[in-house]
Amino acid sequence: MDVIVTPTPRLAGEIQALSSKNYTTRYLLVAALAEGTSTIYYPAHSEDSDAMRRCIRDLGAIVEEDDEKIVITGFGRNPKPVEQLDVGNAGAVLRFLMAIASLCPDVTFINRYPDSLGKRPHDDLIESLTAMGVKIEHREGKLPIRIQGGQPKGGHIQVSGNISSQFLSALLFLTPLLEEDSEIEVLHDLKSKVVVGQTLEVLEQAGIVIHADEDYMRFRVPGGQKYAAKTYSVQGDYPGSAAILAAAAVTESDIVVHRLVENSKQGERAVVDVLRMMEAPLTHENDIVRVKGNGKLKAVEFDGDHATDAVLAMVAAAVFAEGTSRFYNVENLRYKECDRITDYLNELRKAGANVEERQAEIIVHGRPEGVEGGVEINAHYDHRVIMALTIVGLRSNSPIRIRDAHHVAKSYPIYFDHLKALGANVEWVQ
Structure with missing residues (x-):
């Protein structure tokens, strides 16, 4: 389905931040790897976290859920042999589970999204797992991927980190379970x-x-460890909230977002600091962010590697800032659900933004007067692109239509419900 975003001069209201997708998927995985029963309070509901739920069930975890929590009885070091796993379009879930699937005799990760996840490379993790004694069949590092494991070996393991940190995280989840130190x-x-x-x-x-x-360039992992069954509570999600906060900053607004922990380890917490640098009227106290936007912003320079999943929202805000903004060290945006530099900037240009790209930079020449809009744009099946393009639509002179906007459900299924609750003029259309 598509969404039509009509210019909206004012946003106001209060929402609860969505629960963190990143923490939810990690808690689901460590609960599955524990021997015993774990409880996760306030888990995120998104296509990514649902993919992890589905896959750990297939691998033998018992998953029971109500409105407040998930209770998981794990399979420990012994996942159930399974022929296929379907991670949907969830790259992090795929990569984490490729490592865990190396404990299985023979499993194939299928390719249901050839135009998105199916295009993303996983060679770096494949090379690491192969060196650990795992046999892997693949198509130039891409899905479908068949893993024939059972007895991966620890020891000295090398992994490249220049495409994605998810390959390293995958190995960090696996290696404690191996007999050898790593x-x-x-x-x-x-x-x-x-x-x-x-x-x-x-x-x-x-x-x-x-x-x-x-510097996180070397890790020593004792082998023979066991995951403990624990109780976890998922904090609010900064990557999704970044889009809400940026939307407030580019409009006349008075919005409040609850459950955004001030000392969170989420890098995307930096969106609060960046909006302050752009002179957005904003407070952050007692895990509550309040933005009283006036639509007037100043340009900014920012190292985007610290907050990868908030960069697109910050770029959208910079479209309306006075001056030229620069987001650098962002090359890894090219290896997401789409090329989040070239593809995203092409769509911004259609809407009337003045943007430039380098291999690892996004440069935005702000237009405080707004952009023209009045176009249909392609979000490339990417949830972050959908959210960011919506911000631009709120300040366009004419409505924009975002194709396939339902893919926002990958991380934030109720994004448009939240925007509507704050007064945004957005409408689903077939």
Whole structure:
């Protein structure tokens, strides 16, 4: 389905931040890897977290759920042999489970999204797992991927970090379960280090010991560990909230978002700091963010690697800022559900934005007067692109139509419900 976004001069109201997708998928996985019963309060409901629920069930976890919590009885180090796993369009879920599937004798990850996840490369993780004694069949590093494992070996493991930190996180989930001690060496650069910090935080909560160098380029992992069954509470999601906060900043607004933890390890928490740098009227106290927007913003420069999943929303805000903004160190945006630099900027140009790209930079020449809009744009099946393009539509002179906007459900199924509750003029159309 498509969404028509009609210019909306004012937003007002209060919402509860969605629960964090990143933390939910990690808690689901460590609960499945525990021997015993774990409870996760306030889990996220999105296509990604649902994919992890579905797959851990297939691998033998018992998953029971009500409106408040999920109770999971894990399979420990012994996932059930399964022929196929379907991760939908969830890249992180695929990569985490490729590592865990190496404990299975023979499993194939199918390809249901050839135009999105099916195009994304996984060679770096494949090389690491192959060196650990796992046989893997693949199509130039892409889905479908067949893993014939059972007895992966620890020891000295190398993994490249310059495409995605998810490959490293996958190995950090697996190696504590192996008989041998492991040393993981990260080659080249490591993207999205803050997300690795989230992985380490969750592993520590699950009773796993990992010794990490300060720069996250080398890890020592004792073997023979067991995940502990624990109780977890999922914090509010900054990546999704970034779009709501940016929408408030570009309009006349008075909105309040609850459950955004001030000392969160989510890198996307930086959206609060960036909007402050852009001079958006904003407060953040007692895990509550309040934006009293006046639509007037200043340009900013920002290292986007610290907050990958909030960059597109911040770029959308910069479209209306006074001056030229620069978001640098963002090359890994090219390896997401779509090329979030070229594809996204092409759509912004259609709407009237003045933007430039470099291999690892997005440059925005702000237009405080607004953009023309009045176009149909393609979100490339990407939830972050959908949310960011909506922000631009709120300040366009004429409505924009976003194709296939239902893919926002990958991370934020009620995004448009929340916007409507705040007064945004958005309408679903066939």
